[in-house]
Amino acid sequence: MDWTIIQQALPAYGHGFVLTVWLSLVGIIGSIIVGVIASLLQYFKTPILSQIATAYVELARNTPLLIQLFFLYYAFPVIGWRMSSITAGIIGLIFLGGGYMAEGFTGGFQGVTDSQINSGEALGMNRFQLARYVVFPQGFALSMPALAANVIFLIKETSIFTVIAIPELTNTALDLIGMYYRSNEYLLMLVIGYAIIMIPVILLLNWLERKVRYGAFGD
Amino acid sequence: MAHSGINVLFSGSNFDRLLVGLWTSIWIAALSIIIGLLIGTIFGVLRTMPNKIIRCILRVYMEIFRILPSVVLLYLVYYILPRSLHINWPGTWMAVLAFSLWVAAEFSDIVRGALQSVPLAQKESGLALGLSKMQLFLYVLLPQAFKLELPATINLATRVIKTTSILMLISVMDVINVGQQIIEANNQKFPTGVFWVYGLIFFFYFILDYPLSVWAKSLMAKQK
Amino acid sequence: MTEEILKVEHLNKFYGDWQALHDISFNLKKGEVLAILGPSGSGKSTLLRTLNGLENYKNGEIVFHGKKVQPSPKEWQAIRQKIGMVFQSYDLFPNLTVMQNILLAPTKVQKRDRAEVEQEAHHLLKRVNMDQYADTYPRELSGGQQQRVAIVRTLAMKPEVILLDEITASLDPEMVRGIEDIVKKLSENDHMTMILVTHQMNFAKRVADQVLFLEKGRIIEKTPCEQFFTEPQSERAQQFLTDMDF
Structure with a gap:
């Protein structure tokens, strides 16, 4: 271990760290929005749109982010859609994450028990009231574990951005290793960088999961 | 204009080369899953044992893999093995090692969870029949746990298959690496070839993963 | 003089600070059926589970065939082949x-010949009218049918003692009688040694030779069955029988 190497690399890692955090945040928020929309389309069985949503969810979940990014960044320019690597990264991550989130929410909606739905119906609720007051509040609470897993997954997936040369954490480390041929120091910094992001996130999500569960079901 | 690019897939031996690349991805995924499931089962069983030290070590092992992206894991193996440990393996082996350790970590958690959800009464009625601890796990607890955990295991397998896309990063001749070579070699003749090559690879991954996730979903619906 | 098969001496069991069993001593002769009765929470099931090594105990002795049982998992594993539950x-x-x-247990634990055990299993299943279900999975059977199989599963080990822990408590009333008949026949025809814990006084009265009455983890009395139900020695037992409408 050479401490001067670590010291010199700190600013570069700082930039990579900020970029990873920022891309993760944008990607997670975008994914949740897309996921909510897609899962609602599926829930209300909106004609055509729900089929499109289902096709999208399956395509997003069953293909790797890497190839999705290659498509956006290398193939789309051929038909005239040019975008920066950061734009491609964000669109790719939201495309992927939206599918995962939608699947999680749908699972939550389906987890609401029949007896809950029946008792709502017995109170004379219509389809939308049932969704608004029974299925969604309970369904979102039930999908919290999936949401938490997806958040962790999406943060880690930003490391794939290195293939389109977005200078996030992983790309920063690989660049430095390539330039200076020192791997131990740079890999250690990379691991610590992810630990600094992931450990608080995991703890926060665990706390949030308990809180939401308690708020919705009281246990 | 774009449709002419499709010819790149069938000129020369391109299509066959892509299939060979795909096969590399498939066997690396399959081997890693098999090795990972075996190690993960042992780790998972150990994590239900009373020994606190073993449990703690395995928990930390699992958490490390939860924190680190698979790209980082792959590079850790790729750099540490030859440079610090002086082990010079081909890229494919290093990939199998990295993926197996990752699958083992994730599967150990699945096994532990499933074992803990097998009712205590099952364990006691096994013990009351005079089964040894080993026999209890082998004939009673693990078969029931495997059934519970099958959907999660299939989902893990689909993730391993998708993650093979990062093999190109350590220069393994996987389907994407072959695809890139074909695109570069034919850029002049077929400028829209990139669309078709990546499109085909996208499709390859989809037909590998989609049936598995449908299977996992139907199993989960049945368990409800 | 009938042979003494199981003896418990000064057994004490604690859960943390709380003492679940106080100085329990009794013995069991070959062919005897002992019913452990008592109000809820009196420690009946705990005592039964202790006799199968599913609960540990602080001090006291369990003596099986004149030999003190060492409270180790290995020893219990061997003894459980003789004491079924x-x-x-x-x-x-x-x-x-x-x-x-x-x-499972006869072939894997006792390493007996598979064909021989299978033949015996068919014979046992026939005795409880379950032979046609040999290839069925448990989830397709009713509670009463599952309990018959569970009894056969234990009998197939050729145990010397069988512990029956509330075996009729989860069953529909019409199934209870059938299970009781099986236990009765095991006693009369096979002279099987058994200890049963139950809340159903009729069951105990029908099959037991001796009654061990337990309250708050203590033995209040041990009385021959007939006498227990007609003229119990202790006031507590009288009260208990009154509470049970007996």
Whole structure:
């Protein structure tokens, strides 16, 4: 271990760290929005749109982010859609994450028990009231574990951005290793960088999961 | 204009080369899953044992893999093995090692969870029949746990298959690496070839993963 | 003089600071059926589970065939082949068929010949009218049917003592009688030594030779069955029988 190497690399890692955090945040928020929309389309069985949503969810979940990014960044320019690597990264991550989130929410909606739905119906609720007051509040609470897993997954997936040369954490480390041929120091910094992001996130999500569960079901 | 690019897939031996690349991805995924499931089962069983030290070590092992992206894991193996440990393996082996350790970590958690959800009464009625601890796990607890955990295991397998896309990063001749070579070699003749090559690879991954996730979903619906 | 098969001496069991069993001593002769009765929370099931090594105990002795049982997992594993146990919730293994459930322990633990055990299993299943279900999975059977299989599963081990822990408590009333008949026949025809814990006084009265009355983890009296139900020695037992409408 050479401490001067670590010291010199700190600013570069700082930039990579900020970029990873920022891309993760944008990607997670975008994914949740897309996921909510897609899962609602599926829930209300909106004609055509729900089929499109289902096709999208399956395509997003069953293909790797890497190839999705290659498509956006290398193939789309051929038909005239040019975008920066950061734009491609964000669109790719939201495309992927939206599918995962939608699947999680749908699972939550389906987890609401029949007896809950029946008792709502017995109170004379219509389809939308049932969704608004029974299925969604309970369904979102039930999908919290999936949401938490997806958040962790999406943060880690930003490391794939290195293939389109977005200078996030992983790309920063690989660049430095390539330039200076020192791997131990740079890999250690990379691991610590992810630990600094992931450990608080995991703890926060665990706390949030308990809180939401308690708020919705009281246990 | 774009449709002419499709010819790149069938000129020369391109299509066959892509299939060979795909096969590399498939066997690396399959081997890693098999090795990972075996190690993960042992780790998972150990994590239900009373020994606190073993449990703690395995928990930390699992958490490390939860924190680190698979790209980082792959590079850790790729750099540490030859440079610090002086082990010079081909890229494919290093990939199998990295993926197996990752699958083992994730599967150990699945096994532990499933074992803990097998009712205590099952364990006691096994013990009351005079089964040894080993026999209890082998004939009673693990078969029931495997059934519970099958959907999660299939989902893990689909993730391993998708993650093979990062093999190109350590220069393994996987389907994407072959695809890139074909695109570069034919850029002049077929400028829209990139669309078709990546499109085909996208499709390859989809037909590998989609049936598995449908299977996992139907199993989960049945368990409800 | 009939042979003494099981003896418990000055057994004490604690859960943390709380003492669940106080100075329990009794013995069991070959062919005897002992019913452990008492109000809820009196420690009946705890005592029964202790006799199968499913609960540990602080001090005291369990003597099986004149030999003190060392409280180690290994020793208990060996003894359990001689002391079988049937549970309230049947606890058949859902991943195995009826026949596989029965064969598991005799072939894997006792390493007996598979064909021989299988033949015996069919014979036992016939005795409880379950032979046609040999290849069925437990989830397809009713509670009463599952309990019959659970009894056969224990019998297939050729145990010397069988512990029956509330084996009729989860069953529909019309199924209870059938299970009781099986236990009765085991006693009359096979002279099987048994200890049963139950809340159903009729069951105890029908099959037991001796009654061990327990309250708050203490033995209040041990009385021959007939006498227990007609003229119990202790006031507490009288009160208990009155509470049970007996």
